[in-house]
Amino acid sequence: MADHDYGYTTWGKDWVRFAESLRQTRPERRLPSARRLARGGKVQTAFDGRTVRAVVHHGRSPRVVTVEVAPMPTGTTAEISRRLSGARPLLTDDLYRAIADAGHPPAPVLDSVDCSCPAAAPRCVHELAVYYDMARRIDDDPRIALDVQGFFRTATAGSSQGSAEASAHRWIALHALDPAAYFTTPE
Numbered sequence: 676m677a678d679h680d681y682g683y684t685t686w687g688k689d690w691v692r693f694a695e696s697l698r699q700t701r702p703e704r705r706l707p708s709a710r711r712l713a714r715g716g717k718v719q720t721a722f723d724g725r726t727v728r729a730v731v732h733h734g735r736s737p738r739v740v741t742v743e744v745a746p747m748p749t750g751t752t753a754e755i756s757r758r759l760s761g762a763r764p765l766l767t768d769d770l771y772r773a774i775a776d777a778g779h780p781p782a783p784v785l786d787s788v789d790c791s792c793p794a795a796a797p798r799c800v801h802e803l804a805v806y807y808d809m810a811r812r813i814d815d816d817p818r819i820a821l822d823v824q825g826f827f828r829t830a831t832a833g834s835s836q837g838s839a840e841a842s843a844h845r846w847i848a849l850h851a852l853d854p855a856a857y858f859t860t861p862e
């Protein structure tokens with residue numbers, strides 16, 4: 676069952692879990708197809724804040740999958756920013772575990788998932804393909820795992836509200852962080 680093409684980082688693995696639920700007892704026939712779609716470049720994913728919009732090319736007409744990711748809890752955001760205060764923050768598996776051990780698991784929560792296909796059943800192959808594609812992207816660049824939960828946006832929002840002094844203070848470490856400066860792969 677293990678497919679090491681996806682979720683080889685703990686950050687990416689969270690998205691594999693959306694496809695391969697631990698509660699799943701029977702094998703799901705759609706999963707190999709979904710993995711093939713993601714691997715074959717059939718999933719085009721775009722991000723807009725906490726909205727993931729993906730076009731999945733499968734069959735005759737492309738399908739559009741929209742995933743809304745819940746905002747990261749403030750406690751988790753604070754915990755991550757506290758630990759990322761170094762000059763070149765590194766989003767490693769160890770960091771993930773440290774954040775989780777501190778009681779703030781950074782795993783995403785999905786607010787809603789929608790697909791344009793007429794499949795009556797939830798968890799259509801398009802939706803599953805998007806989870807694998809997200810895992811692949813996040814393995815390559817774990818910043819995405821934070822970005823789709825609004826981690827970097829929270830920093831921006833805090834700074835634009837001049838009146839929210841306490842909030843601005845809380846996010847001071849975030850302001851100092853340039854998302855582009857993150858080390859994402861240990862080399």
Ligand SMILES: [Zn+2]
Pocket residue numbers: 738790791792793794799800801802
């Ligand atoms: Zn679908």
